[in-house]
Amino acid sequence: MLSKISRTAIAGAAAVFSGALFSLGAHAQSTIKIAYLEGLSGPFANVGEVGLRHLQYAADRVNAKGGVLGQKIEVIPFDTKTSPQEAQLVFKQLVDQGIRYMMQGNGSAVAIALTEALAKHNSREPEKTVLYMNYGAVDPSLTNEKCNFYHFRFDADVDMKMQALTTYMVQQKDIKKVYLINQDYAFGQSVAKAARAMLTKKRADIEIVGDDLHPLGKVKDFAPYIAKIKASGANAVVSGNWGNDIALLIKAAKEAGLTAEFFTYYAGGLGTPPVIGEAGVGHLKQVTVFHSNIGGSRTADEVNGYRKRFPDSKDDFYWTSIMAAVDMLARSMEQTKSTDPTKVALALENMKVDQVTGEAYMRADNHQLVQPIFVSTFSKSNGKDVKFDVERTGFGFRTDARIEAKDTVLPTTCNFKRPKG
Amino acid sequence: MLNSLSYGLLLFMLSSGLTLIFSMMGVLNFAHASFYMLGAYFAYQTSTYLGFWPALIVAPAAVAFLGALTERYGLRTVHKFGHVAELLFTFGLAYIIEEFVHLLWGRAPVEYRIPPILDFSAFSIYTTQYPAYRVFMMLVSVAMLAALYLALTRTRIGLIIQASLTHPDMVEALGHNVPRVFMTVFAGGAALAGLAGVIGGNAFVTEPGMAASVGTIVFVVVVFGGMGSLAGAFVASLIIGAVQTFSVAFDYSLASILTGMGVQLDPESAWYELWKVTIAQAAPVLPYVLMVLMLIVRPKGLMGTREG
Amino acid sequence: MTSFFHIRRLALWAITALVMIALPLLLTQSFAISMLSQMGIAVIFALSYNMLLGQTGMLSFGHAVYFGLGAFFSAHALNMIGAGNLGLPVTFLPLVGGVAGLAFGVVFGYVTTKHSGTPFAMISLGIAEMVAACSLMFPSFFGGEGGISTDRVVGEAVMGITYGQGRQVYYLIAGWCFVCMIAMFALTQTPLGRMANAVRDNAERARFVGYNPTRVRYTMLILSSFFAGIAGGLAVINYELVTAESLGVVASGNVLLMSFIGGVGHFFGPIIGAVLVTYLQSALSNYTLAWLLYFGLFFLVMILFAPGGIASLLAMHKPAWDVGQLRRLVPSYIAAGAASLVILAGLITLIEMIYQVETKKEQSGTVMNLFGLTFDAANAGPWIGSLATMAVGAALLWGASRLVRASWQQVTIAINAKRGA
Structure with a gap:
């Protein structure tokens, strides 16, 4: 009796489970699939989800207009767990599934691992090439010595942003002594190096009074670093810190009454403004390719549109690079009447795009999008020049300067082989 | 100086609970820092409804309750399988607590702020201001230290706990309900961690990674100070707080010392990266160096009385 | 030998x-x-x-x-x-x-x-x-x-x-x-x-x-x-x-x-x-x-109920295998396994619903697919259902565990008899 019951139970359970597995395996046919590779579990999952929302938002817009070549764009998320090695495994999976386009942007370590895997794959299996759209990994090497024909970057890299930032800084006559504080790893070190080189070249009277590297994410209390900055007499601080490392740095500065201006890359990064709050107002600046208050009705439409689409998320429209990537991808497919990555890649070169921030174009020699860059200050929102706040904090960024696209172009050492289309 | 003191005292609040648990039960509680995190999150939640001051009581109490449950239904079950199983149990627990925090409060930091009444600068030394909240943190730590001292030396249960620290078998032989003492100690230790979370969470950042970021450093404190020694943990907390704070100020590296002695180093030479690491850069690694050195020289730890 | x-x-x-x-x-x-x-x-x-x-x-x-x-x-x-x-x-x-x-x-x-x-x-x-x-x-x-x-x-x-x-x-x-x-x-x-x-x-x-x-x-x-x-x-x-x-x-x-x-x-x-x-x-x-949550739960269950690991569970059955009594355990194991599957199905449904509501609501709504069933996590029904499934599973498991114990007793007697002989 009991064994009979259990037999039916097992059969039922097996049916249910296999049904679940099959439903996961089945995908609708004839769509243009974009694999989205990001950490979707673990500590950085929220950052991955923000990008996914943007990609979904961009794809929805293209699909609403009838899609590309009569096909819809389908976004397929993959979890890289923000690990380079996992990312390589995930890459194999998307190749298995026959996906030809992928997007990633969080973490240069993952990005470098992916371009290497991509280069090997594309040369070993040229009939199954994959194209890689990078929306936020900013290591300069990706468009220099490690560049790859099938990799396109839509965000500005560390050096381009530093170029823009220092252009702005040297115009501020009262900046005399600059302190550099960065995380001790590849990105932080390259920020420190670029800042030192560009500042001293552009204005001889600027003195670098300190250059600290601290371990990544290990410092709980920045008070001693702030004491050091204070003692050096610096009136400007340059930092590439992100996450808690920037939030704690700013909080400690506020507590100690340090009045120096902070020039940062990621003050507006997800989750940072709520922690900084009042402590950053007026003297915290960031350099980005976009922020919500650059002005213009199109910007307002994007910000409001995104808020309407995702009303419960606290994040805001941020990744113009994802919009540009999807937009340009769709156009080059229409232009070439093809979904073949090689043809699409060739069409992407030198393509112009009309972004909310202004006109941008894809450099052909290293596949870097050239676009305007903004320096902005963390301020209280006031409904005028700080119309939109970030993450519903009541604080937002106010534009200090706009550096035009042409002024951010840097020489490249990139030298890739271009296949025949 | 004061920075190092306030950081050291916070470390002590964390490590005192851990050292109590560790020396009594032999459990290296990997979830201890998770209790610290829970303390901060509970305080955040309480403070949105009731304000900061009630949170100071409510959050540690809630954490203590969870601690008691953990001991009663988790650790006591695995106890018979040995220390490694206990340790791994807390390891797995830390994992799950983190996932639950992700689910309940999200992955981004929450806006748990210093109460406005304490958000001013208390005094300034030279040009550096000293925030009132840090003074408050120190007061709470010292008050807790005093309370802990009194509880351990003046109450009956305290004396039993103290005895169990050094002679656990003897206490059991004397017929005390050791499991209940264990549960009390575990809950108490968790409450201490929770309290540290309440006052540390808004001074620093309340986010799901905060457990991992203090997790190993409290182990260092406990081991450095000596297993089963509260006084050792206290001294070790202050030393490690001081080491981490002061080393930041030293920009000397091997390269600068060698250059000072007249040796010229080529920036392109193979080991240049090693020479140019400054003490400031290595600051957060120093506690581990200290711990390893201590264990090599004196495995009992600074003031410990027994090994392991 | x-x-x-x-x-x-x-x-x-x-x-x-x-x-x-x-x-x-x-x-x-x-x-x-x-x-x-x-x-x-x-x-x-x-x-x-x-x-x-x-x-x-x-x-x-x-x-x-x-x-x-x-x-x-x-x-x-x-x-x-x-x-x-x-x-x-x-x-x-x-x-x-x-x-x-x-x-x-x-x-x-x-x-x-x-x-x-x-x-x-x-x-x-x-x-x-x-x-x-x-x-x-x-x-x-x-x-x-x-x-x-x-x-x-x-x-x-x-x-x-x-x-x-x-x-x-x-x-x-x-x-x-x-x-x-x-x-x-x-x-x-x-x-x-x-x-x-x-x-x-x-x-x-x-x-x-x-x-x-x-x-x-x-x-x-x-x-x-x-x-x-x-x-x-x-x-x-x-x-x-x-x-x-x-x-x-x-x-x-x-x-x-x-x-x-x-x-x-x-x-x-x-x-x-x-x-x-x-x-x-x-x-x-x-x-x-x-998956991180499942993995953590799996790990805790292993430590609580099988601290010797999977190998010791297998090794436990060797004496029964040696005396040819293993088949006696099979029916009770099937019952226990089926009961565990019922609990698991309830638990998985519950956890997946929590995740759907907490993290995926905005991308794909609260309607979800699981085990071949489609339901809306915004309704109370699925929540009650999954809890009820778990309760039923727990009751079944309790019954099954008695069965397991009874059959083990028989097997032990048989092993001892063999050894004695």
Whole structure:
């Protein structure tokens, strides 16, 4: 009796489970699939989800207009767990599934691992090439010595942003002594190096009074670093810190009454403004390719549109690079009447795009999008020049300067082989 | 100086609970820092409804309750399988607590702020201001230290706990309900961690990674100070707080010392990266160096009385 | 009797080898192949870890140090081979990793193995933290956060083997894995292996017999780091990349989990653990975002109910198998298994609904697909349903566990009867 019951139970359970597995395996046919590779579990999952929302938002817009070549764009998320090695495994999976386009942007370590895997794959299996759209990994090497024909970057890299930032800084006559504080790893070190080189070249009277590297994410209390900055007499601080490392740095500065201006890359990064709050107002600046208050009705439409689409998320429209990537991808497919990555890649070169921030174009020699860059200050929102706040904090960024696209172009050492289309 | 003191005292609040648990039960509680995190999150939640001051009581109490449950239904079950199983149990627990925090409060930091009444600068030394909240943190730590001292030396249960620290078998032989003492100690230790979370969470950042970021450093404190020694943990907390704070100020590296002695180093030479690491850069690694050195020289730890 | 055992053991090895050869023929997707390769590496690593924990009683929190350093040295060696500076066939590259692991085992082991028990565990943790911190400070050797990447397709093809394809890499890993398994098993049979067990059980007595426990521990650690290094070298060939995270504390914790879940008390325990954990970590994340939670729960359940790991569960049944009574247990196991499946189905539904509401609501709404059913997590029905399913499952399991106990009683009686006779 009991064994009979259990037999039916097992059969039922097996049916249910296999049904679940099959439903996961089945995908609708004839769509243009974009694999989205990001950490979707673990500590950085929220950052991955923000990008996914943007990609979904961009794809929805293209699909609403009838899609590309009569096909819809389908976004397929993959979890890289923000690990380079996992990312390589995930890459194999998307190749298995026959996906030809992928997007990633969080973490240069993952990005470098992916371009290497991509280069090997594309040369070993040229009939199954994959194209890689990078929306936020900013290591300069990706468009220099490690560049790859099938990799396109839509965000500005560390050096381009530093170029823009220092252009702005040297115009501020009262900046005399600059302190550099960065995380001790590849990105932080390259920020420190670029800042030192560009500042001293552009204005001889600027003195670098300190250059600290601290371990990544290990410092709980920045008070001693702030004491050091204070003692050096610096009136400007340059930092590439992100996450808690920037939030704690700013909080400690506020507590100690340090009045120096902070020039940062990621003050507006997800989750940072709520922690900084009042402590950053007026003297915290960031350099980005976009922020919500650059002005213009199109910007307002994007910000409001995104808020309407995702009303419960606290994040805001941020990744113009994802919009540009999807937009340009769709156009080059229409232009070439093809979904073949090689043809699409060739069409992407030198393509112009009309972004909310202004006109941008894809450099052909290293596949870097050239676009305007903004320096902005963390301020209280006031409904005028700080119309939109970030993450519903009541604080937002106010534009200090706009550096035009042409002024951010840097020489490249990139030298890739271009296949025949 | 004061920075190092306030950081050291916070470390002590964390490590005192851990050292109590560790020396009594032999459990290296990997979830201890998770209790610290829970303390901060509970305080955040309480403070949105009731304000900061009630949170100071409510959050540690809630954490203590969870601690008691953990001991009663988790650790006591695995106890018979040995220390490694206990340790791994807390390891797995830390994992799950983190996932639950992700689910309940999200992955981004929450806006748990210093109460406005304490958000001013208390005094300034030279040009550096000293925030009132840090003074408050120190007061709470010292008050807790005093309370802990009194509880351990003046109450009956305290004396039993103290005895169990050094002679656990003897206490059991004397017929005390050791499991209940264990549960009390575990809950108490968790409450201490929770309290540290309440006052540390808004001074620093309340986010799901905060457990991992203090997790190993409290182990260092406990081991450095000596297993089963509260006084050792206290001294070790202050030393490690001081080491981490002061080393930041030293920009000397091997390269600068060698250059000072007249040796010229080529920036392109193979080991240049090693020479140019400054003490400031290595600051957060120093506690581990200290711990390893201590264990090599004196495995009992600074003031410990027994090994392991 | 002894010879009988040997024949059985030989047969077991032969079957293992056959399975390893046959697997990639059955699973042909490149993702599956790379997962198999990953498993092979994990098996070597977990077995080497168990030389410490299971055989010598040393709980280490820093075993990944030897794995990671072995991997870094192999990666540099592979790059030298690629540049033509080193004449070593790629097939033997893992030896470089092994020697590097061994060398660091000699250095660090000298310090760590002076102590046992908790001090050993803590020193290993301290060293792991130190090495991990250093790895970010010295980018020229460790490659910073991007790590060191290599290309395994170097040199001339030997008999058509270039390691370009995943399958060739798998067979290389499988070969090494098999050799290492045999070597490590053989080690347990040597006097050293026996002495390690004695040191684990009672170091003082081992000393009385005339062995120096410190020396035994030291030797075991050196040997075990040699095998860990080999695993690291294989990882380089598999991923063509090694990053600092491979020598971090998380990686060390992972190998501890694998060994423990598999069972440290048996030689084959870590093999099971490595295969299972690798599978869960790579495959589960494809199906659900909640995989970390499932994994944590699975781990806790294992510790609470099967602290000896899977191996001890299997070993528990050997006496019953020997007297031919195993089939008596089958019906009750089926009942218990079915009841567990019911609980599991309820639990999975519940967790997936929480995740749907918490993290995916905005991308895809609250309507979700699970086990072939479509339902809306915004309604109360599914929540009550899943809780009810769990309750029913729990009641069933309670009944089934009595059944299991009853059948075990019968089996025990039968075993004792056989022994008595």
